[in-house]
Amino acid sequence: MTRVETTTDIDAPPETVWSVLTAPDRGWDPFFVRLDGRFAVGDRLRVRLSDLGGGLRFRPVVVVADPPHELVWLGRLLLPRLFDGRHGFRLDPLPGGGTRLHHGEDFRGLLVPLAAASLRRTADGFRAFDAALRERAEATAHV
Template identity: 50%
Template sequence: MRELSAATTVAAPPAVVWRVLTDTSAYGAWNPFIPELTGQLRVGQRLRVRIVPPGGRGMTFRPTVTAVEEERELAWLGRLGVPGLFDGTHSFTLTPRADGGTDLLQREVFRGVLVPLVAGTLRQTEAGFRAMNEALRSRAEDLAGRADATG
C-alpha cells in the first residue's frame, strides 16, 4: 500500500470550493493535473479522467464514483486491469474552518502488486495533487472575492 496526499487551506467557504471541484466541464480552463473529467458525479457512475502529472506522461482511466457528499467529500476507485493489480482510491475532503474558509485534502491510497514498481510515477502524481490544489485554491478564492464584491 502507498498513500499520497496534499492539503491546502482555501480562503473560501466549502460551498464555493465544492462548486469549483464539481464543475468538471471547466477543468480544462484551470486544472493542470486533471484537465479533463467527464461523467456524472454520482455513486456507482463511471468517469473518464485524464491526468497529466508534472514531468510525466498523461493517461486516461475510467474510475467508479464511490462517494459524493455535497460540500464534504468526492471519491472514486480506479483500477488497472483486475482488482489487486493496481487499485487507487482517490478522494477530496473539504472541512469547514472557523474563519469561514475550507481545509482541502486530496488523497489517494494505492494497493496492488504493481504499486512498488511505479514509485517514480507516484512522486509525479503527488506533485500533480499539489498543483491542482493550488489552482483550485486560487480559483475558489477568486470566485469568493467576486461574490463578496457584488454581494
C-alpha cells in the first residue's frame, strides 16, 4: 500500500468547509475539475481530475459520508486489486471555530509500484486543492 496525505488548517467551521467541498461549482478547484453526484454511501460520483491529477476520469463509489466530518470514496482501475484508490477527507473542528482538513488516499494493487512517480505528483495536486479549498472556505465564512 502507498499513502498520500496532506493536512491543512482552515479558518472556517467544518460545515462551511463541507459545503464548499461538496458543491458542484468547481471553478475554484485546481485538482478536481468535476466532483459531483450524491454524497451518500453506495452512490457513484463523477470525478474528473485536472492535469495535476493526470486528467483522469472515473466513477468511484462513496463508502463513507458523514457530513460535515468525513467523506471517503473507492475508485478502481478496471478490476479490483489492480489499482484501487481509497480517497478521503476528514474535517476535525479546531478550537476557535476552524477546521483541520486531513486529505489522503491509500493506493493498493498490482500496478501501484509502477505508478510511484505519478503518485508523488498526486501529493502536489492535493496541496494545490487544499490551498484552494482553504481560500474558498475562508472567503465564504467571512462574508
